[in-house]
Amino acid sequence: MNISIHYIFFLCITILLSLFSLSLGQLRACRPYPPCSSWSNLCPPGFCGNKVEWPELIGMDGQKAKAIAQTENPAVTVFLVRSDAIITWDICCNRLRIFVDINGKVYDTPLVG
Numbered sequence: 001m002n003i004s005i006h007y008i009f010f011l012c013i014t015i016l017l018s019l020f021s022l023s024l025g026q027l028r029a030c031r032p033y034p035p036c037s038s039w040s041n042l043c044p045p046g047f048c049g050n051k052v053e054w055p056e057l058i059g060m061d062g063q064k065a066k067a068i069a070q071t072e073n074p075a076v077t078v079f080l081v082r083s084d085a086i087i088t089w090d091i092c093c094n095r096l097r098i099f100v101d102i103n104g105k106v107y108d109t110p111l112v113g
Contacts, residue, residue, distance in 0.1 A: 036092035043093035043112050050075050052112040062100035069096055069110060076112055
């Protein structure tokens, strides 16, 4: 039987983690910058304990909304995006797009992704 050293290492780590009541999912959930994805539709709720949506910012000035969001979730990079801008539709859990109208007011709920 030809067992890979990587498989044995992975098996040992898995056993150790289960002994300490940790799961691989919990460890993966708190990476500050997970890779972007074009097939996922949402970031995990409360990603790494940070806020992921801001419905209270609707109607607020975009610059003020950006400052609030950056303070409440320092793990994301915040972008102000005009309503007529062309954007990519990939999901990045380290990115927050705040959509503003022609007057610079937030018109949709800012959501990490």
